[in-house]
Amino acid sequence: MIRDSSGSRNRRPGRLLKFAAVGVMVLFILGLSVDTAFARGGFRGGGFRSSFRTFGSRSAGRTGSLFGWGRSTRRTSTAAAPLRGSSPISGSRSSVAAQRNLYSTARQNGTLFSTRTDAVRSFRSKYSSQYSSRFAAQPSSRPSYIPRTTVVNGRTVNVVYNSGLGGYGYMDPFLGRWVMYNALTDAAMVGVLMSNHGYWWGGPPIYVSHGPGFFTWAIILFVGFMVISSLMRGLRGGRRR
């Protein structure tokens, strides 16, 4: 321990600088981890680039592999691989912005429900007459709420106009007879129709922020502040002596 003539600890700027440098390095690494954690949410449009490209050789262990490597053979177990702490990938083409708009509309229109069941029940009671599949004669153009195909117990079937049935229906592959198509019991179509009418159920859409945003900058600013304040203190101490 270095002490001055008064016996107190001598806080020399050089030593402080060393501590500050170590602190900067530790927090710099922490900053990288934060970036990586946020990167797990993914990026659209490819605007993000790592700023820390000063390392020499390649190493996948630098930030850890989130999902492991690919394989040259089929997975032997049918059980899903562990998630390794990663966020699931959204397999939906629909954008978060569109979902947010729908949520806002639902709130304004009073068509926001806590569960899908409640939303469907409300929708059916209000719109059942509007989406009928019964037509005495074949319409000149197919109504937009009657799809060309629908899925029945995992099988895709064609939905066609059947004059004998008096409307649009399909041959049920399991029952072996014609069944009238019902847009309000078709889970896919009723979802579409409810969206058209501004129905929403569940909580608000979640937006996951990606990229090196707030936390990294906050850490950098914090580190900068600490370094400057340490230097100032050191210089002041030096002048006093």
Next chain:
Amino acid sequence: MSDRSDASFWTAIKQGDYVNLNDYQSFAEGGTGGIDYRVRDIRRIAIRDRDTDRVLAEYHLHDLEREGGAVACFAVVRAGDDFELRVYFVPDGFMVGSRDDLIDHGHTWFFLPPPNPDDFISSQLEYAPFPDVPPIEEEGKSTQREYEMAGFGHPVYGSYRRGSDEVPVIITEYATNEESLNPLLLILEERWMRPDGSVPEEGGFLTPMLGCVVEPESAEVFPA
């Protein structure tokens, strides 16, 4: 334009044209009218036989945009007289960038592991026949599916013209047999080779996309 059951109907799409998609997923998002997109960019990629230079397949990748900045990729994949229409997109959770960028962020799942995972050159990594695709969430349920190399069964090399440049690309296709809205996975790697023939160590620019096949009836083209 001619018959929509003919590939030339689709390969005649020009930059600035409008495409309306009305497949199931477009219904789900845009309602019964589907979604209107504008064609922002087109990459017409030719896959050639290395020995004979014969065109084996063509990938016409149309970058679609719409209000709000949402994008999709409308692909017309043609092999001889056969063709297929597909819609791809980069999902939240996938990352685009150079091989180095992706590996730095832990996205190693589409490559085979190198002999030494702590010291390797990204451009030398091989695409895995069975990528370890992370769990994908569809309609509130997260599932990890088994994907397998599809298409030609191996990565294919091709190129497209951009101005006076010939941009080299590698296309690797995967598919899952498990139930999924988007069972296709395509990895597009652009500029994996420099114009002088050398290979950048950081690898090309990768765009991994999920997608599905759409029927010709599920798309309309409105010339600009």
